[in-house]
Amino acid sequence: MSIQVLKMAWSAIASNKMRSFLTMLGIIIGVIAVVVLVSLVTGASDSITGEIQALGTNLLSVRVLDDNGHPVTLSDLKRFGKENEIGLIAPSLSFGATVKHRSETYEADAVGTTGQYDDIRGIKVKHGRFLKAADINNNSSVVVIGHEIAEELYGKSETVGETLSIGGRSFLIVGVLEESGSMISNDDQTVYLPYTVASRMVKRPNITAFVASPATDDIDSAEEKLNQLLMRQFRQDEDSFILINQSALMDTMNSVTGTLKLLLGGIAAISLMVGGIGIMNIMLVSVTERTREIGIRKAIGATRGNILMQFLVEALMVSLIGGVIGLMISWGILEVISSVAGEKVSFSMSPQVIGLALGFSLMIGVAFGLYPANKASKLHPVEALRYE
Amino acid sequence: MILMNDISKTYIIGGEQVHALKNANLHIGRGEFVSIVGPSGSGKSTLMNIIGCLDAADSGEYILDGLPIGNYSQKQLAGIRSRKIGFVFQGFNLLAKMTAEENVELPLIYQGVKLSERKARVSRALSKVGLSDRSRHRPAELSGGQQQRVAIARALAADPAILLADEPTGNLDSKTGMEIMKLFLELHQNGNTIVLITHDSSIAKLAERRISILDGHVEDAV
Ligand SMILES: Nc1ncnc2c1ncn2[C@@H]1O[C@H](COP(=O)(O)OP(=O)(O)O)[C@@H](O)[C@H]1O
Ligand SMILES: [Mg+2]
Numbered sequence: 001m002s003i004q005v006l007k008m009a010w011s012a013i014a015s016n017k018m019r020s021f022l023t024m025l026g027i028i029i030g031v032i033a034v035v036v037l038v039s040l041v042t043g044a045s046d047s048i049t050g051e052i053q054a055l056g057t058n059l060l061s062v063r064v065l066d067d068n069g070h071p072v073t074l075s076d077l078k079r080f081g082k083e084n085e086i087g088l089i090a091p092s093l094s095f096g097a098t099v100k101h102r103s104e105t106y107e108a109d110a111v112g113t114t115g116q117y118d119d120i121r122g123i124k125v126k127h128g129r130f131l132k133a134a135d136i137n138n139n140s141s142v143v144v145i146g147h148e149i150a151e152e153l154y155g156k157s158e159t160v161g162e163t164l165s166i167g168g169r170s171f172l173i174v175g176v177l178e179e180s181g182s183m184i185s186n187d188d189q190t191v192y193l194p195y196t197v198a199s200r201m202v203k204r205p206n207i208t209a210f211v212a213s214p215a216t217d218d219i220d221s222a223e224e225k226l227n228q229l230l231m232r233q234f235r236q237d238e239d240s241f242i243l244i245n246q247s248a249l250m251d252t253m254n255s256v257t258g259t260l261k262l263l264l265g266g267i268a269a270i271s272l273m274v275g276g277i278g279i280m281n282i283m284l285v286s287v288t289e290r291t292r293e294i295g296i297r298k299a300i301g302a303t304r305g306n307i308l309m310q311f312l313v314e315a316l317m318v319s320l321i322g323g324v325i326g327l328m329i330s331w332g333i334l335e336v337i338s339s340v341a342g343e344k345v346s347f348s349m350s351p352q353v354i355g356l357a358l359g360f361s362l363m364i365g366v367a368f369g370l371y372p373a374n375k376a377s378k379l380h381p382v383e384a385l386r387y388e
Numbered sequence: 389m390i391l392m393n394d395i396s397k398t399y400i401i402g403g404e405q406v407h408a409l410k411n412a413n414l415h416i417g418r419g420e421f422v423s424i425v426g427p428s429g430s431g432k433s434t435l436m437n438i439i440g441c442l443d444a445a446d447s448g449e450y451i452l453d454g455l456p457i458g459n460y461s462q463k464q465l466a467g468i469r470s471r472k473i474g475f476v477f478q479g480f481n482l483l484a485k486m487t488a489e490e491n492v493e494l495p496l497i498y499q500g501v502k503l504s505e506r507k508a509r510v511s512r513a514l515s516k517v518g519l520s521d522r523s524r525h526r527p528a529e530l531s532g533g534q535q536q537r538v539a540i541a542r543a544l545a546a547d548p549a550i551l552l553a554d555e556p557t558g559n560l561d562s563k564t565g566m567e568i569m570k571l572f573l574e575l576h577q578n579g580n581t582i583v584l585i586t587h588d589s590s591i592a593k594l595a596e597r598r599i600s601i602l603d604g605h606v607e608d609a610v
Contacts, residue, residue, distance in 0.1 A: 004497045011485060012485075293483055295481075296483060297494070297498075298442075298469075299440070299469065299475050299481070300470065300475065300494060300495040300498065300542065300546075301466060301469050301546070302466060302470075303463050303466040303467070304463060304466070306466075381443075382443045385477075385481070
């Protein structure tokens with residue numbers, strides 16, 4: 001019986017191809033809207049969260065705006081770092097620097113920091129090593145350089161042992177970082193040098209920015225502790241500094257994209273609903289047109305249930321075929337967008353989105369097919385047979 | 389086989405009552421070939437719809453093959469139609485999008501007959517009406533007489549207790565009509581119970597027994 005129902009539904013759909021296609025179009029467009037919009041938002045937010053992750057999510061960053069005569073020094077940082085809640089801590093003195101090697105020059109970002117910086121930020125060293133405590137204590141003329149600097153100045157990444165100069169001073173390269181490929185972090189274009197050396201070079205004796213990581217997974221209590229320490233440092237002036245919790249940034253980002261997904265998905269779902277109304281409309285016309293057929297079927301033994309099933313399956317088939325076609329077109333659209341957007345962002349259909357779209361189509365088929373199908377099933381056989 | 393006592397059916401059109409059937413009494417036995425004859429509007433189709441369980445009487449008692457019809461649900465009535473009754477209509481009432489074969493198969497599908505048995509019964513029914521070679525044709529590709537044969541095959545496929553034919557020759561020329569009547573006579577000889585409804589007395593007299601109907605009154609000369 002069930003195969004027969006599917007066959008009947010298929011032949012009804014196939015016997016009026018243009019009408020069936022136009023009916024499906026509503027569902028097709030609805031599914032495309034849902035799938036493409038949700039996939040785009042998902043892809044975009046994945047790449048943004050990827051970028052935020054590249055900056056490090058499990059870290060606190062502090063910027064000192066006005067020290068009110070209570071400057072933060074390396075020994076202050078050391079003291080902060082001894083607190084139970086706080087793990088690693090490192091200054092971050094940023095400035096622009098022209099890096100030279102023979103006749104080649106490179107405009108780099110320079111960061112003066114200490115040996116814990118790479119662990120806090122999750123920076124990976126490819127060749128050699130990162131800065132260490134001795135470099136800072138001895139004011140050593142050593143640098144760790146980003147991937148792009150090595151490639152630009154030397155044409156290769158293995159450059160440990162080479163020298164370069166910054167501001168007329170010669171430095172020994174002790175490490176080269178792995179390529180990060182990130183769009184918003186500039187690790188590839190950065191040169192890291194001992195904080196003490198940098199501080200002297202740019203004549204900034206006090207720490208104006210630093211990063212810290214929590215001792216445990218509990219970044220919130222680390223944030224609270226650090227805030228306390230800074231408030232004490234700056235005599236309870238909360239405008240003296242900015243403390244950013246990167247994981248909170250991530251949470252905010254996630255909630256923004258979540259809302260966006262819901263909003264766009266909702267708008268798209270409305271277009272799917274409109275498609276469903278199209279199905280109902282056509283099914284109602286079809287029931288009227290096929291009144292006589294319904295009468296004949298009832299006369300030769302079809303029950304109400306049989307007729308109901310026949311029309312319901314037909315509506316379901318229309319919406320499901322529409323859904324599948326919509327998914328295929330969506331896949332094509334996303335492939336095109338992905339290839340245009342480049343490899344940094346990938347807009348792929350997740351199984352959840354596929355499930356959502358098909359589930360939605362099915363639901364629409366049932367919801368909007370039920371009324372016409374029920375109407376068909378309730379036709380009185382004698383009246384239906386008299387219908388011209 | 390068919391037992392009717394005081395069956396009445398009234399339609400209301402525009403506030404006016406039309407007594408389509410008035411206290412009809414009818415008794416038709418197993419294996420009989422009965423014709424019900426009367427002028428247009430006399431209530432023949434109404435009677436047939438009640439015999440065929442397509443419609444319910446307003447009052448009276450109707451027993452079909454030992455089953456008192458009246459307090460059955462729509463679903464049960466559909467089951468009774470499908471097992472007991474084979475309809476043949478004036479306008480053939482075949483499904484235009486289906487082949488002859490598929491039309492004949494349809495009642496068997498609703499009965500839930502297995503595929504292999506369906507195929508066997510369909511070809512048996514089509515050969516009974518002499519249309520084995522037209523099984524893949526659609527109604528539009530068949531003559532009126534052939535279409536009516538397909539309809540008869542469809543009625544026969546389910547092995548019904550009664551064949552109910554409402555003006556089966558009404559849309560056919562007299563020669564083709566006679567061929568259809570021959571087919572009915574043949575089916576009767578093979579043991580089928582047939583109720584034939586017509587306004588044409590020359591057709592009616594071919595049956596074993598005639599029942600007249602006039603203005604909703606059934607004159608059953610048992
Ligand atoms: N569904 C209906 N609604 C209203 N009146 C009907 C209906 N069916 C039949 N009638 C009326 O009942 C009477 C008998 O009709 P019918 O049984 O079709 O007669 P016949 O088949 O003998 O021509 C007619 O007057 C007809 O108008
Ligand atoms: Mg009639």
